[in-house]
Amino acid sequence: MIENELLFLGLLKDGPKHGYEIKxxxxxxxxxxxxxxxxxxxxxxxxxEKLGLIRKDADREGKFPEKMVYSLTPxxxxxxxxxxxxxxxxxxxxxxxxxLSLYFLQYVDKKIARRQLRGRxxxxxxxxxxxxxxxxxxxxxxxxxxxxxxxxxxxxxxEIKSITKLMGVLDDD
Numbered sequence: 249m250i251e252n253e254l255l256f257l258g259l260l261k262d263g264p265k266h267g268y269e270i271k272x273x274x275x276x277x278x279x280x281x282x283x284x285x286x287x288x289x290x291x292x293x294x295x296x297e298k299l300g301l302i303r304k305d306a307d308r309e310g311k312f313p314e315k316m317v318y319s320l321t322p323x324x325x326x327x328x329x330x331x332x333x334x335x336x337x338x339x340x341x342x343x344x345x346x347x348l349s350l351y352f353l354q355y356v357d358k359k360i361a362r363r364q365l366r367g368r369x370x371x372x373x374x375x376x377x378x379x380x381x382x383x384x385x386x387x388x389x390x391x392x393x394x395x396x397x398x399x400x401x402x403x404x405x406x407e408i409k410s411i412t413k414l415m416g417v418l419d420d421d
Contacts, residue, residue: 252292257328264319
């Protein structure tokens with residue numbers, strides 16, 4: 249729930265939002281940069297409301313139906329500040345899907361392994377190209393997004409380098 253709390257509290261940090269606006273921000277903006285997938289926004293919002301982190305108020309514009317608007321409470325502000333500063337120090341060893349395959353590499357025909365790894369490198373290069381395209385299309389004034397993209401590009405480059413090195417080891421066997 250900590251990631252969800254940080255996400256929702258952070259989105260509400262710059263002002264109250266309707267549920268639909270929160271959902272749109274997650275799907276259209278954030279998911280491209282942080283890879284978070286949220287199935288339902290209303291369950292976590294309801295939970296945070298019960299904890300006193302956010303407040304839900306009814307809002308009506310003209311003749312349109314009533315909408316719920318969510319905003320941070322002072323307690324939510326404090327929790328957000330705590331979560332954001334703690335998240336910089338939260339380090340977990342990354343696990344990749346390929347790690348399990350590498351554990352059992354001895355049982356895979358080397359030609360098949362090399363072919364699959366070459367395919368992985370091609371896929372990673374496509375991801376790199378996509379990230380670079382997003383980077384070019386992103387407003388350079390949005391420095392926080394540029395930092396995320398640079399970080400992601402560094403990680404993709406590191407995996408390409410690692411897989412290429414592994415293919416060299418397989419060639420030596």
